[in-house]
Amino acid sequence: MKKAITVAKWEFFEKIKSKAFIISLFLTPAIIILFSVMPTLLATKESDSTKTVGILDLTKEYFSDFKNEIEQYKINGNIPAYAILNNYKEDLSSDSLIKNADKMVIENKIDGYILIRRDDKDSIRVEYRSQGIGNFRDVARFEEAFNNLRIKRKLIEENANPALVEFIKNKVNVNQIKIEKPGEEGKGGFESVFFSSIIFILLLMMMIIYSGQMLVRSMLEEKSNRLIEILISSCTPKDLLFGKVFGLSALGLTQIFVWLLIGISLIGAALIPMNAFENIYLIFAYFILGFIFYTTLFVGIGSVVTTEQEAQQITSYLSLLLVLPTVFVISALQNPDSTIIQVLSYIPFTLPSVMILRVNVAPIPILEIVITFLIMIISIILVVNISAKIFRFGILYYGKMPSLNEIKSWLKE
Amino acid sequence: MLEVKNLVKTYGTITAVNNLSFSVKPGKIFGMLGPNGAGKTTTIRTILNIIKPNSGEVLLNQKPVTKDLFNSIGYLPEERGLYKKSKVSDVITYLASLKGMHANIIKNELDKWLKKLEIPQYKDRKIEELSKGNQQKIQFISAVIHNPELLILDEPFSGFDPINQQLVKDVILDLLDNGKIIILSTHQMDTAEKLCSEILLINEGKEVLSGELSEIKKKFGGNHVMFAYEGDIKFLNEMDEVISFDIYSNTAEVHLKDEVKPELFLKKIIDKVIVKQFSIIEPTLNKIFIDSIKNQKS
Numbered sequence: 001m002k003k004a005i006t007v008a009k010w011e012f013f014e015k016i017k018s019k020a021f022i023i024s025l026f027l028t029p030a031i032i033i034l035f036s037v038m039p040t041l042l043a044t045k046e047s048d049s050t051k052t053v054g055i056l057d058l059t060k061e062y063f064s065d066f067k068n069e070i071e072q073y074k075i076n077g078n079i080p081a082y083a084i085l086n087n088y089k090e091d092l093s094s095d096s097l098i099k100n101a102d103k104m105v106i107e108n109k110i111d112g113y114i115l116i117r118r119d120d121k122d123s124i125r126v127e128y129r130s131q132g133i134g135n136f137r138d139v140a141r142f143e144e145a146f147n148n149l150r151i152k153r154k155l156i157e158e159n160a161n162p163a164l165v166e167f168i169k170n171k172v173n174v175n176q177i178k179i180e181k182p183g184e185e186g187k188g189g190f191e192s193v194f195f196s197s198i199i200f201i202l203l204l205m206m207m208i209i210y211s212g213q214m215l216v217r218s219m220l221e222e223k224s225n226r227l228i229e230i231l232i233s234s235c236t237p238k239d240l241l242f243g244k245v246f247g248l249s250a251l252g253l254t255q256i257f258v259w260l261l262i263g264i265s266l267i268g269a270a271l272i273p274m275n276a277f278e279n280i281y282l283i284f285a286y287f288i289l290g291f292i293f294y295t296t297l298f299v300g301i302g303s304v305v306t307t308e309q310e311a312q313q314i315t316s317y318l319s320l321l322l323v324l325p326t327v328f329v330i331s332a333l334q335n336p337d338s339t340i341i342q343v344l345s346y347i348p349f350t351l352p353s354v355m356i357l358r359v360n361v362a363p364i365p366i367l368e369i370v371i372t373f374l375i376m377i378i379s380i381i382l383v384v385n386i387s388a389k390i391f392r393f394g395i396l397y398y399g400k401m402p403s404l405n406e407i408k409s410w411l412k413e
Numbered sequence: 414m415l416e417v418k419n420l421v422k423t424y425g426t427i428t429a430v431n432n433l434s435f436s437v438k439p440g441k442i443f444g445m446l447g448p449n450g451a452g453k454t455t456t457i458r459t460i461l462n463i464i465k466p467n468s469g470e471v472l473l474n475q476k477p478v479t480k481d482l483f484n485s486i487g488y489l490p491e492e493r494g495l496y497k498k499s500k501v502s503d504v505i506t507y508l509a510s511l512k513g514m515h516a517n518i519i520k521n522e523l524d525k526w527l528k529k530l531e532i533p534q535y536k537d538r539k540i541e542e543l544s545k546g547n548q549q550k551i552q553f554i555s556a557v558i559h560n561p562e563l564l565i566l567d568e569p570f571s572g573f574d575p576i577n578q579q580l581v582k583d584v585i586l587d588l589l590d591n592g593k594i595i596i597l598s599t600h601q602m603d604t605a606e607k608l609c610s611e612i613l614l615i616n617e618g619k620e621v622l623s624g625e626l627s628e629i630k631k632k633f634g635g636n637h638v639m640f641a642y643e644g645d646i647k648f649l650n651e652m653d654e655v656i657s658f659d660i661y662s663n664t665a666e667v668h669l670k671d672e673v674k675p676e677l678f679l680k681k682i683i684d685k686v687i688v689k690q691f692s693i694i695e696p697t698l699n700k701i702f703i704d705s706i707k708n709q710k711s
Contacts, residue, residue: 003511010507014499225494230555233461233488234511236480396464 003235007243012250015214025255028206029262035202050080051138054113056087056101058094059124062116062149069145081141087113105130114142200283201326201353207255208294209319211248215295216302216311219244219395223306228395237392241384245295252291256284279359282369286359289376290352293383294322300387303394304402325353336361345372348379386411414438415460415563415594420469422455422618429455430466431618437594437611442585444609444626445598446698448706452618453598454491457565460596461488473563473594484513487561491568491598493552497541501527504540505555512559519558526554529584546573553581563594570604582608602699612698614705621705630695633704636669637696638678644686654678659700666700 015021053070057063063086073081087101094117101113112130119125126146128139152165222228231240298318305311331338336358344350345358345368355372358364393410394402402410415437422430430452437443447453458464460471462478471478473485495504502523509519527533530550535543540551549572557564569585570578585608589595599605605612612629614622622629635656641664649658649665654673659666669678675693682688696704 003513006507006510014496014503018498221494221496226490226492227494227496229458229461229463229490230488230508231511232463233486234483234508396458 001239001242004239004243004246007231007235007240008246008250011218011244011247015218015247015251016254020214021251024210025258028203028210028255029259031206035198050075050083051111052083052085052109053138054085054087054101054104054110056097056113056115058088058097058115058117060088062146063088065149065153066114066116066146069149070142072145073141085110085113102129112138198326200287200356203256203259204287204290204353204356205319205322205326207252208291208298208322209315211252211291211295212298212302212318213311213315215244215248215298216305216315217308219299219302220305220308220311223303223395232395237395238388240395241296241299241388241391244299245292245384248295249288249292252295253288256287282359282364283356285373286352286355286376289373289380293348293352293376293380294318296380296383296387300383300390300394303387303391304397304407306397321349322353325350325357328354328357346375348375351376414474415596416472417456417460418470418472420456420459420471421467422452422459422464423467428618430459432469433615433618433620434469435613435620435623437596439592439594440589441610442589442595442597442608444605444612445596445615446600446602446605446612446702447615447621449600451615453615454567455618456615457488457567457596457598460563460565461486484559485562487512487556487559487564489553489556489564489566489569491571493549493572495540495548495552495555497539499540501538501540501543501551502536505551505558508555509558512561514559522558523554526558530554530580546577549573550577550581553584557584557588561593563596564588565596565598567598568600569597570599570601602697602702606698614702616706616709621709622701626698629701633696633701635696636671636673636675637666637694637700638669638675639664639666639692639694640679640682640688641690642682642686642688646686648682648685652681654681657704659703666694666697668696668700668704 055063055066057066067084070082070084071080075081087097087104089097092100098115101110101115104110105112112128112135115127115129117125126142128142148169151168155165155168219228222231235243298315301314301318302311305314325344328341328344331341335341341354341358344354351372355364389411390407417436418434420430420433421428433452433456435443445453445456455464459466460478462471462480462483473482476482478486505523505526506516506519509522510516514522523536524533527536530553532547532550535547535551540548543551553569556566566585569581573581585595585597597605597609606626610626611624612622612626613620624632643663646660646665649655649667654669656668656670658668667678669675679688679691
């Protein structure tokens, strides 16, 4: 055990001093922020200048009323969001009118234009034509404005009370509130739960992939220069395996600690939603369990690797297992009780990331927490034993990768 | 004393070590010789408890070699390598502490050894900044710094220039005076010949020859001459006097039939090539090695 600590210290201090580690320590959070916070910021950020939008009303029925509806949208309450331009001219054909308007868009004279016409079956068709197609907010507003206009006209046509028009226009939205304790409302909506879950899963993934690669690479170095023979004539393979796992876990904890500090300072700056850290103890526990599980797995499997290429293949296969649960992020958030999510909650490969997700979405019964913890602990003990056996033989295996049969025979010894 | 008894190690259908027994006394260098793939490395790994033998045992001072004895063994593997990105002092300290040494003692010993091998100026440099020879010295220090009872050196001189070979040889002889058990595994027959007092020659996992070097030479005996020459020496093939011969660049070592007088042999060859030097010799270890392996094969 004393020698395992010597190994752990060496792994920890040598890696923490390396340039690659120091860079990743700060680069990883930067990337995560870029992936998780930026889209939130960009998606909700309103354009701050007036857009010039044309209307080409081939039906000649809607232009002026539609213009009035659209002009009601303001930026910051006073600047009009859209400046409306009439693209219709009496003496031109429909085709050349459309061509002219398209040309104005291409030449950037207008941001886009709304085309209103009748199709073959005499029903109304509205298009927003522009160079980009990502402006969901604009399209939603035009749609709202146009439908309001149609409802208003129909009601007036039917001689309805004008007050009814206002009533129908004012829709009621349904807000989503997460309950944590009776009478206590959660702070996050869908978006913030989504992003805070993603942040932790991304963190776990990047940490495991990063330290796994570091581990496999360092073992490859020791193997290829036969240092491994000096090491295991100085301590037992088990000492070496535990030392490496301890050292790397300590390294991982240091990493999380630094990242948490960065995270807390970001909350201060209101960049990360506060509830990302609400269930921090539970998340932390799953995080550590997942990390140890995968690290031990990497040590065992990594020990059979004999070239840099094989190392890359193996680390990418294992990383795939890690990425798998992110496919279910949305479904887990929408329906945490679905069968697939329940099943994934009990498979040790996906358990940590799925539980990190679920912890954020809805409270988890104590029994389930205990069961999942037990599953992880038993899996870790199992993997440690299997890995130790593979490791014992794998580290002395040179030349080519061992076949599955050979590995099986190692496990029997 | 190190005792290896009836060691057998197989890999699948291949028998790497086949019932090998030998013992090594302290104060003498034991040479383990053999062609590539003879089973030397497997034998060494078994002694070090890196791999487990199928049968047989290894005893160091009457105790089986287990992890409790790890601290009394030093090992210099044939293929060298260290943590390239790490500092010299850090690497030696790590490997020494894995051998159970205390940090304070390591500090003193480290300085002493760096001085002894004439590289104290590299203490705080990274391994990758050192020349190959100096990296080897670092590895040599890691093998001996913990003052092991048993020292196994696999090709300790390869990669050193003659001056450093001499330096390392002196250090090994020093260790010998301190009563260490030293096993030297090598292909360099001249080094083995100069350093080892006992040898074990193995091939295909089996013992071919073993014992005191002087005894072996006497036993191998025969009528040997060596000469330096200029010219074409193919005619040796047709001479009845010759049992076998080996040619090194313009020097020939010849095993003559017992009844042949060396001076008569010299007279015969002097007509055919220019002989620059001629001597009557004991068989060299190299000749013994080659002939023994050839005999075993036929």
